[in-house]
Amino acid sequence: MSVKGVMSGERTGRATRGVPPTVTGRVLWSLTVLGGCGVAATPFAAGAARFWANWMLWFLYLLTLALGALFLVALEHLVSARWSVPLRRIPERVASLLLPLVAVGAVALGALPVLFPGARAEAAADPHLAGKAFWLGAPFFSARVMGCLLLGLLPLWVLVRGSLRQDLDRDPAFTVRARRFAPACMAIFALLVTEAAFDWIGGLEPEWYSDVIGVYLFAGAFLAGLATTTLAVLYLKGRGRLGDIRFDHLYNLGGFLFGFTVFWSYIAFAQYMLMWYANLPDEVHWYQARIQGPWLGVALLLAALHFLVPFFALVTRDAKGDPGRLRWVAVVLLAAHWLDLYWLIFPQLGRTPLGSWPELSFALLFGGGTVLWLRGAMEKGEDMPVGDPFLGEGLEFRL
Amino acid sequence: MNSAAASPSAPLPDNLRAPALTVGRVTPGSLDDQILAFPERMPPRKWYIAVACTGTVMTLGLAMIGYTLFTGIGAWGNNSPVFWAFDIINFVFWVGIGHAGTLISAILFIFRKRWRNAIARFAEAMTIFAVMCAGLFPLIHVGRPWLAFWLAPYPNQRGLWTNFRSPLLWDVFAVSTYFAVSAMFWYLGLLPDLASLRDRTESRIRKPIYTLLSLGWRGSASHWQHFEKAYLLLAGLATGLVLSVHSVVSFDFATSVVPGWHMTIFPPYFVVGAIFAGFAMVVMVLIVVRESMDLKNLITDFHLEVMNKVILGMSCLMGYSYVVEAFTAWYSQNSILQHTFLNYISGTYGWAGWLTICCNVLVPQLLWIRYCRRSYPWMILVALAVTVGMWFERFCIIVISLHQDYLPSAWHNYRPTLVDYGVLLGSFGIFFTLVLLFARVLPVIATTELKATLPGAQPSHGAGHGAASGGPHD
Amino acid sequence: MTDLNAGSFAVLGLFDSPDALMAAIPRVRARALGRLEAYTPYPVHGLDEALGLRRSPLGGMVLVMGVLGVVAALVFQGWLSAVDYPLVTGGKAPSSWQAFVPIMFEIMVLFATFTAGLGMLLLLNRLPYFGHPVLQSRAIRGITRDRFALAVEADGGLDPAAAASARSALEAAGALDIEVLPEPAAGPLFTAEGIQRTLAAIVAACVGAGMLMYWAVKLMPVLPPMSHILEQPRLNPQAPSTFFRDGHGMQLPVPGTVARGFLPFPARTPEAAAGMVNPLPVTRAVLARGRSEYQVRCAVCHGALGDGVPTLTAAYGAKPANLLAPANLALSDGRIYGTIVLGKNAMPSYAADLAEDDRWAVVHYVRALQRAQHAKDEDLP
Secondary structure: OOHHHHHOOOOOOOOOOOOOOOHHHHHHHHHHHHHHHHHHHHHHHOOHHHHHHHHHHHHHHHHHHHHHHHHHHHHHHHHOOOOOHHHOHHHHHHHOOHHHHHHHHHHHHHHHHHHOHHHOHHHHOOOOOHHHHHHHOHHHHHHHHHHHHHHOHHHHHHHHHHHHHHHHHOOOHHHHHHHHHHHHHHHHHHHHHHHHHHHHHHHHOOOOOOOOHHHHHHHHHHHHHHHHHHHHHHHHHHOOOOOOOOHHHHHHHHHHHHHHHHHHHHHHHHHHHHHHHHOOHHHHHHHHHHHOOOHHHHHHHHHHHHHHHHHHHHOOHHHHHOHHHHHHHHHHHHHHHHHHHHHHHHHHHOOOOOOOHHHHHHHHHHHHHHHHHHHHHOOOOOOOOOOOOOHHHHHOOOO | OOHHHOOOOOOOOHHHOOOOOOOOOOOHHHHHHHHOHHHHOOOOHHHHHHHHHHHHHHHHHHHHHHHHHHHOHHHOOOEOOEOOOHHHHHHHHHHHHHHHHHHHHHHHHHOOOHHHHHHHHHHHHHHHHHHHHHHHHHHHOOOOHHHHHHHOOOOOOOOOOOOOOOHHHHHHHHHHHHHHHHHHHHHHHHHHHHHHHHHHOOOOOHHHHHHHHOOOOOOEHHHHHHHHHHHHHHHHHHHHHHHHHHHHHHHHHHOOOOOOOOOOOHHHHHHHHHHHHHHHHHHHHHHHHHHHOOOOOOOOHHHHHHHHHHHHHHHHHHHHHHHHHHHHHHHOOOHHHHHHHHHHHOOOOHHHHHHHHHHHHHHHHHHHOHHHHHOHHHHHHHHHHHHHHHHHHHHHHHHHHHHOOOOHHHOOOOOOOHHHHHHHHHHHHHHHHHHHHHHHHOOOOOHHHHHHOOOOOOOOOOOOOOOOOOOOOO | OOOOOOOEEEEEEEEOOHHHHHHHHHHHHHOOOOEEEEEOOOOOOOHHHHHOOOOOOHHHHHHHHHHHHHHHHHHHHHHHHHHHOOOOEOOEOOOOHHHHHHHHHHHHHHHHHHHHHHHHHHHHOOOOOOOOHHHHOOOHHHHOOOOEEEEEEEEEEEOHHHHHHHHHHHHHOOOOEEEEEEOOOOOOOOOHHHHHHHHHHHHHHHHHHHHHHHHHHHHHHHOOOHHHHHOOOOOOOOOEOOOOOOOEOOOOOOOOOOOOOOOOOOOOOOHHHHHOOOOOOOOHHHHHHHHHHHHHHHHHHHOOOOOOOOOOOHHHOOOOOOOOOHHHHOOOHHHHHHHHHHOEOOEOOOOOOOOHHHHHHHHHHHHHHHHHHOOOHHHOO
């Protein structure tokens, strides 16, 4: 497969077309169904709060993952990056997760009466919450969430669908349109991530507030999107697809992973240090619930997985472009992002971190479901955006 | 433009075609002749006039500073409860201006944006001068500046150590580190250019000076290898500094409990604001430089346009920060915080709040229009508005939050004195004088870096090698 | 042109494009004439591999020093704040690691940066070095401008035969100009001896600067404008003042000035004061005050029990009153007060020693002493 071949319309070499039933596929389906059974049993055997906490966690996890991938696509259009053009199809496919997430999010609204003090009727009587009871209440909350989820489909429509169409009609007008739309996409993205952070994370403890949680969730989201993209790129490369991707491209992916690991750590530490320093009662209780007692271990594990391990694993130049290194660091980062959301949400449930069959079932259901969805998505369109006028330049990119 | 990238079915539309980074034929030799000639010959008369003007303003400022040292801080308007005013506003303002230079030279280097090469040297120099201006203020705003060395943790007869828990001490370390790193980064970049100057001159005075300063640089390949590695590492480290230094400056405010100061978004918000203000200053200075030194073939319209796009992007991020802060003030249901935020737009200094929002968020939106991004009057208008707006933003944060905080019995308005204005103006005088001196004495464009990215600069052999020889952008 | 019969440091060939240089390298390398070095005005891609240069160790050095910087900053701050002189400031524990992180980061960057910059210059590139032969050559003008040079070097110099073959190899490879570089007069600065001398100089400079600073710091506070804080527009004791007619700064109070607690006493004799009423209530605090004042001022003559048995020896000569005597029992409060204020016989006035309230407290205490020695059955609980 050569650049010229790609440009002239040759299919990017691929082992199979469509998804034939393979052993892996069957195993995935079985695990997912098994997870589904566990999930269905959770509200009865482990309590409604547990069920909803897990559902919310996975909804936010996949939402941030998909939004992070979409951000990567929009960013490339915004700054007219060339090196990432060959890779762009991957995050576009990952972003397609936003479609089923609308339904998952709608179901997640069921968590409101269970986990969100502000959404209950008593909130109007609480003097601290009375002034914003209408904001925290179920009707407005639900409207905001659904509105944002639906709004998130707009960039998906413009950027991803347009990119897939460009495969077929090779019209550079899409690239111009995408470039023009990218700023609006950024604005939508800012709105969505900030709304998700303030509503879903902040709403769990409505008396607490921190204006950087939007940025915090963005950092985690971008990292998750990058990690998923990296894993998918390496997976496809291992399958013989995306053969033209070289050290130079992987190095840039690794560089982004490294840089945003540092960025996430910086935001996380800044928020913690500022609240620790001022020691104000209405802020500190949120951290006390998360770093005292048994939760301290989770917090330390989070710091290790989300900062120490990826930082030192990717600090050298060679490591940033090494496929093996990138693969396991991406896995660690995805686990760390899950742990991050767990650490944000689960202290609502109690002083002891809960981890047992419900969490495992949800992981099987949603994790399996995501892998199944992405396997299907990896067959959409070509593996590279063959219609993009800058594909050649991107493939020839050198550090 | 690399023709292999064009799709066979449709030619590349004009608005996708990336402009060249240099206009006309530029060779390494012509580049040297154009840029290195400036330090070698006498400057034009307008340079002398400019230095005279900025020098006068600088002298005025230094006189005002001297008066303050002689008389005491009572010469300023600081008083209870507004204990920090122009001094800290100016400090934060100038540190912020410095960040654009580091972003251009370090962060854009990491991202391999080649358009940075023509402007990096100047921007780095501006960083160093801005940090020098900034460092002046913490020194003179203490009651006894001659005891400023007490900030250093050395064993002393007082038996005291410095308070490492104070953000003001973190500032000392952060700003000094920033200055040291920026100076080292700048000097290393200058080394090959100083070597060029050394080899071009026969003057008995200049040659020894350039020889000494260039440390005997000879362009050997093994030296370049280590040099490039050091430069890349320094760029990466300086990137970390851009984030951390202005975050530490923001900690001066955010670690306190003053309403309107204790907002967790301050660290990234301040960094964005710094880049914003810095780019505006860089744009203004570069316009003057490219016109007066006739560098339009190297600092092209594309450079200015892309810098304006960065300004626009930062303006949107500032808008986001303002919205989130205002929302959080309401969401907190904290009446004192809400009162402070209302003070930003109404009350004694409400005019400053509106000025900030207009200058920082509204006026830069003009840059959505392509014509404005390329036309001097509009660019300068936006850049000036941003400079004023960012200064006033710090004014709002400091003065408005302090003049009415928790205890109404302590509320009091603030009036700056003439000495305050004099010192502020003087800092601009110091900055621009240093910039003019730099332009006279050292190459304003990093000729070596630019040479390496000219068309034909790198070997073009084989499919397995070579950056696209025509690829000026990335 | 240098005499080819003498030993040469290197033979240099000049090219005018990077392609020409890259093409020449394998051809000259194939002749295996010695070490190859290239001189270029800017870094050329692929040159390192073509010349067979080893990877730069700078990255590892910087990583190590960066980590060292973090650890050093943590230990430094921790020791100063938590061990050497632990202070609780702002309600934060002395060993608050959270507060140390910003400086740890900055010191990390500082260490790493200086390792990168100075390590590259001094250690790896051995700069500054002004004696390298290429700096004196014809070619250097072109090298820092737009020419690319390939040099054949050998340890210990090239003998004439080797130099001649190097020359022909470079000509065959397409060099525009060939130059022979003579041996340098002096080696690089960074020999062990050179480093030792430099370090000694730095230490000496630091000591000198330290002493200078010490002297300056001692001197500075007494120089203007720092000394202005000592000149304050206030009146110091014993200082003259032009404000008063007599030129004295210290003035007596205006006649008739009365100190608080020392109002003028209306009576002339203790008997005339007999009608005064004790304004203080009989409380534990008042009696305690009265007791402490009595023990200080009165007990020395009137005895601890008020029985007129002094602690003074007979050499003293006076006979203090026995406050427990029946005649004194009948005295009114005001009468005792008057005696305290005006004195009686050998007893001086205690008006200056005791403020009004204290005098009345002593009166209460004397009454308590009298009652204690003449207790009645009803007084018992």
